[in-house]
Amino acid sequence: MKLKVQASMAIAATMLAAAGAFAPQVVEIAGKAPAQMAAEPETVAIAPGSFDLRLPGEFLKNDYPVDAPLQATKVQRGFAIMKYQVSAADYARCVADGACEAPEASAITAGDDMPATGVSYRDATAYAAWLTERTGAVWRLPTDTEWAFAAGERYADDALLLDSNGSNPAERWLARYRSETGKSEPDPEPKTRGHFGTNAKSVADIAGNVWEWTTTCYTRTRLADGAAKAESLDNCGVRVVGGKHRGYMSYFIRDGKSGGCAAGMAPDNLGIRLVREPDSLLARFRKLLPAKVA
Amino acid sequence: MLTRREALLGTAAGTAGAVLLAAMAATPALAQVPAADIKSLPRQKVNLVAPPFVHEHEQVATGGPKVVEFQLTVKEQPVVIDREGTTMRAMTYNGSIPAPMMIVHEGDYVELTLVNPETNEMPHNIDFHAATGALGGGALTHVNPGEQVVLRFKATRTGTFVYHCAPEGMIPWHVVSGMSGTIMVLPRDGLKDGNGKQLTYDKLFYIGENDFYVPRDENGKYKSYETLGESYEETLNVMRGLIPTHVVFNGKVGALTGDNALKAKVGDKVLIVHSQANRDTRPHLIGGHGDHVWEQGKFSNAPAKDLETWFIRGGSAGAAFYTFLQPGVYAYVNHNLIEAAELGATAHIMVEGEWNDDLMAQVSAPGPIRAI
Numbered sequence: 001m002k003l004k005v006q007a008s009m010a011i012a013a014t015m016l017a018a019a020g021a022f023a024p025q026v027v028e029i030a031g032k033a034p035a036q037m038a039a040e041p042e043t044v045a046i047a048p049g050s051f052d053l054r055l056p057g058e059f060l061k062n063d064y065p066v067d068a069p070l071q072a073t074k075v076q077r078g079f080a081i082m083k084y085q086v087s088a089a090d091y092a093r094c095v096a097d098g099a100c101e102a103p104e105a106s107a108i109t110a111g112d113d114m115p116a117t118g119v120s121y122r123d124a125t126a127y128a129a130w131l132t133e134r135t136g137a138v139w140r141l142p143t144d145t146e147w148a149f150a151a152g153e154r155y156a157d158d159a160l161l162l163d164s165n166g167s168n169p170a171e172r173w174l175a176r177y178r179s180e181t182g183k184s185e186p187d188p189e190p191k192t193r194g195h196f197g198t199n200a201k202s203v204a205d206i207a208g209n210v211w212e213w214t215t216t217c218y219t220r221t222r223l224a225d226g227a228a229k230a231e232s233l234d235n236c237g238v239r240v241v242g243g244k245h246r247g248y249m250s251y252f253i254r255d256g257k258s259g260g261c262a263a264g265m266a267p268d269n270l271g272i273r274l275v276r277e278p279d280s281l282l283a284r285f286r287k288l289l290p291a292k293v294a
Numbered sequence: 295m296l297t298r299r300e301a302l303l304g305t306a307a308g309t310a311g312a313v314l315l316a317a318m319a320a321t322p323a324l325a326q327v328p329a330a331d332i333k334s335l336p337r338q339k340v341n342l343v344a345p346p347f348v349h350e351h352e353q354v355a356t357g358g359p360k361v362v363e364f365q366l367t368v369k370e371q372p373v374v375i376d377r378e379g380t381t382m383r384a385m386t387y388n389g390s391i392p393a394p395m396m397i398v399h400e401g402d403y404v405e406l407t408l409v410n411p412e413t414n415e416m417p418h419n420i421d422f423h424a425a426t427g428a429l430g431g432g433a434l435t436h437v438n439p440g441e442q443v444v445l446r447f448k449a450t451r452t453g454t455f456v457y458h459c460a461p462e463g464m465i466p467w468h469v470v471s472g473m474s475g476t477i478m479v480l481p482r483d484g485l486k487d488g489n490g491k492q493l494t495y496d497k498l499f500y501i502g503e504n505d506f507y508v509p510r511d512e513n514g515k516y517k518s519y520e521t522l523g524e525s526y527e528e529t530l531n532v533m534r535g536l537i538p539t540h541v542v543f544n545g546k547v548g549a550l551t552g553d554n555a556l557k558a559k560v561g562d563k564v565l566i567v568h569s570q571a572n573r574d575t576r577p578h579l580i581g582g583h584g585d586h587v588w589e590q591g592k593f594s595n596a597p598a599k600d601l602e603t604w605f606i607r608g609g610s611a612g613a614a615f616y617t618f619l620q621p622g623v624y625a626y627v628n629h630n631l632i633e634a635a636e637l638g639a640t641a642h643i644m645v646e647g648e649w650n651d652d653l654m655a656q657v658s659a660p661g662p663i664r665a666i
Contacts (some may be wrong), residue, residue: 170646
């Protein structure tokens, strides 16, 4: 697994650069009839605030894996995030427009009330670009921090809190396995919209049985004494997925189950929930114009 | 408790009888015991246990041969075979896939009551690879819904053996629908390493591997059927392609992972019995070995030593003896890794204990590449 991840780094970087996947800025809407625009997805306003974030990635101290530091994190600006995951029907519209690839056949669900599953990080970013073009608002994947903050009380601290010096590496493997097993639902069949209810921030189905892609890259960090970072290495071929437990998936994986390691618990499904950037001046101006002119 | 041998020696049978009996004990396969004598043997009724566990048993037999009674009830039922909820019209013995393991000793008599409840659709029977004659018992055990039958056979050969349903014309369908299990016939003096050294296991893990062939609809989704009869033709079409849609341990993708992962401790001696009634497979314990392996499963042959992967022929069961030396989460897989990772043939074993740095250590943790 590790080998595969390393090998995929270069390819991933190239492809992501080519796709221009990150945080699209203002997008030109040229020659599209507004009637074809997708309905603006419902969003939830996440108010600014602060919380303790268990940093993503792997952390080493004295050459032994340790829990990631818990970092007091401020979310300065509020943001809007989709109330529901992108639906199968919405994703299908992107496919119909030729902007998204059809999801994995075995993962196809249909309808407005089913989440799109069987989608990779590439698919997720392609969808965000398409939706951005279609709606005139800027849509992007959340960062791990944004996702964790939006997940609120459903965000699971994945620290193992082991009382050991790390000389027995198996202790962490066993504890991780137990922890993830305890959190995973035995029934991964995608559920209809709203099945998992809303959290305290009114975000629906978050941390249900569909994990959501974030933009955050996998990192491995060596800690010096205390919590200071001594050195760290990113691997953006692997992205963080948010869910019942935090997952790390290669960017091209569409089925979390087969993207996992031999002895770990993999995400049940992979899906999409996007953050909506505040309207730019240009977009606000456009909205004032009669539809025909836009 | 008086053994049969003691009981008979205590009678007026005399020296000739004693000599005959001694010969019988040495070569139980060859001696024919009069029916009256079988009737006088001690009887033991065993309640079968669902896999991956097995019923309580002695590894070294105390006392002489006995008649061991088992009951299997055929259950035709829909079963979920993967995490997506794919439902197969299954046929099972006692409701589990694989069917429960029976354990006896060489020279014992297996007395099986096979029950086919009238709620079932199909006739069934049973073919024991451990038995001699009548198609392994298949010709003597045909039961229609609403019938039962009792078969007795003598366990004359030691080893792990498959048993399965074998009704004329439909054998493979019954087998790949779940109707197979394992019987283990232990030598009366237990397992040996090939040099006469006793091998005693602390735990036995019973892994049954199945290949399933589930038809798909025009959208590629797995189909489910209201009845067995309706599922037959399309299932047969998939079977004839010889490419399984699922290859699983213990009846379902993930049946032996997560909450159902197997458990052991460093130092535990484990016998893993792996049974596949239809198709070849190649078990491998990632990060471990087979210390002593009976690939063909037959204990009269010396076990192979230190295997990395072992080969179980379709239609047989094999046994691997291993002592866990390191803690961790082990994956036990069919080392056709596509079948393990994509089709389901993976089990996990959680092993607790102290790490042995001498066997393995991470000398330098992953970090940036330094000048070499």
